[in-house]
Amino acid sequence: MREKFRYIVFISKSLPEDKDDFYKIIVSTLVELFGLRSLAFSRLTLVDYIPGRGGVIKVRREAIHIARTALAFYKNNKTPIRVIKIAGTLRKAKSILRSYPCDENAKNKGDK
Amino acid sequence: MKRRFAEITITPSSFSKEEFKNMLNTASFLGFKVVGFNIHVKNFKNIPEVKNYAEKLGLELVSRVDVTFSDIGLIKKYLKKYRKKVELISIKGFSRKIISFGCRDRRIDIIRVDPHYKFTLFKGDVKQILEQDKAIEITAKPLIYAKNFQERVRTLQSYEKTLKTILKKRIKFVFGSGACSPAEMRDARSLASLLVSFFDMDYAKALDSLSCNVMSIVERNRLKLSPNFIWPGVYLLEEEKYEGKI
Numbered sequence: 001m002r003e004k005f006r007y008i009v010f011i012s013k014s015l016p017e018d019k020d021d022f023y024k025i026i027v028s029t030l031v032e033l034f035g036l037r038s039l040a041f042s043r044l045t046l047v048d049y050i051p052g053r054g055g056v057i058k059v060r061r062e063a064i065h066i067a068r069t070a071l072a073f074y075k076n077n078k079t080p081i082r083v084i085k086i087a088g089t090l091r092k093a094k095s096i097l098r099s100y101p102c103d104e105n106a107k108n109k110g111d112k
Numbered sequence: 113m114k115r116r117f118a119e120i121t122i123t124p125s126s127f128s129k130e131e132f133k134n135m136l137n138t139a140s141f142l143g144f145k146v147v148g149f150n151i152h153v154k155n156f157k158n159i160p161e162v163k164n165y166a167e168k169l170g171l172e173l174v175s176r177v178d179v180t181f182s183d184i185g186l187i188k189k190y191l192k193k194y195r196k197k198v199e200l201i202s203i204k205g206f207s208r209k210i211i212s213f214g215c216r217d218r219r220i221d222i223i224r225v226d227p228h229y230k231f232t233l234f235k236g237d238v239k240q241i242l243e244q245d246k247a248i249e250i251t252a253k254p255l256i257y258a259k260n261f262q263e264r265v266r267t268l269q270s271y272e273k274t275l276k277t278i279l280k281k282r283i284k285f286v287f288g289s290g291a292c293s294p295a296e297m298r299d300a301r302s303l304a305s306l307l308v309s310f311f312d313m314d315y316a317k318a319l320d321s322l323s324c325n326v327m328s329i330v331e332r333n334r335l336k337l338s339p340n341f342i343w344p345g346v347y348l349l350e351e352e353k354y355e356g357k358i
Contacts, residue, residue, distance in 0.1 A: 032261075033309075034309070065308040066309050068301070068302050068306075069302070069306045069309045069310070072298050072302040072305070075256070075257070078295060079294070079295065080138070080142065080294075080297055080299075081302075082142050082143070082299045083299060083301060083302055
């Protein structure tokens with residue numbers, strides 16, 4: 001059967017400048033919490049990343065909660081990460097990320 | 113109907129107006145609609161006035177106080193003082209004596225679980241919690257901000273044991289970030305995902321712990337605090353002046 005993926009769109013003002021740094025942190029958190037097997041089966045990849053804004057994580061449909069937990073475990077000293085939408089297509093996820101107002105007091109229009 | 117997420121577990125470390133405003137801003141950014149600050153009775157008078165600011169952001173403020181003391185006499189004194197003033201009263205279950213008292217006393221709404229202390233619920237405790245419609249509270253902070261992996265494992269073990277009892281006995285429970293600063297706050301659905309991935313919980317139940325369960329306690333207590341409340345089950349629906357003779 002064909003594998004199904006979901007795209008997690010997240011925003012945060014304080015993300016590392018380098019895409020690889022952020023990816024390494026998320027992967028190491030996931031491995032620490034759920035092990036190598038979960039990382040392998042989740043097929044987690046960071047498909048889009050904008051440093052001051054947010055990004056898109058591609059993950060297998062069955063591993064959405066694991067990926068969200070790994071994002072929740074990401075620690076920084078300023079603003080937390082907020083998942084605004086879980087999209088079914090990459091095109092939709094990218095358009096949501098680019099159109100979302102990156103303002104703290106913005107309305108919660110992306111809520112599922 | 114769309115869920116209204118509530119975060120009532122915020123425990124501010126400083127009591128400046130700026131800090132409270134930052135927390136409210138972050139709560140609004142994370143998509144919460146109801147916010148409550150968990151403040152110990154000793155610090156309750158130091159809370160700055162931020163109700164208007166919360167209303168501007170479209171947030172509803174819930175007043176909450178924590179009456180954790182090791183002496184039961186002192187707890188009773190503060191319960192008497194604050195029960196008719198605040199919407200939520202919680203207690204940290206750090207010893208057998210306090211857990212038992214928290215379950216028994218009708219004025220307490222929430223019993224907090226601290227993974228640093230042993231938390232056990234006996235048959236009688238469960239019965240009283242169910243009868244009085246109380247809730248057990250657990251927070252994500254000890255899991256996310258554990259100092260080392262041993263501490264995280266201990267927290268997971270403690271929460272797993274408590275959640276097993278909660279789900280088996282169908283006790284109401286409340287989940288939250290337990291944040292001390294804006295950076296420690298997390299959005300509601302991520303917190304629910306944390307419960308699903310760690311404890312194999314149903315996603316809908318996890319979301320209920322962040323919305324319905326909190327709101328039901330708050331609404332019940334608001335009704336009790338209103339002037340129309342007479343006795344549990346007896347309410348004044350409409351006040352009408354009677355001018356005729358009886």
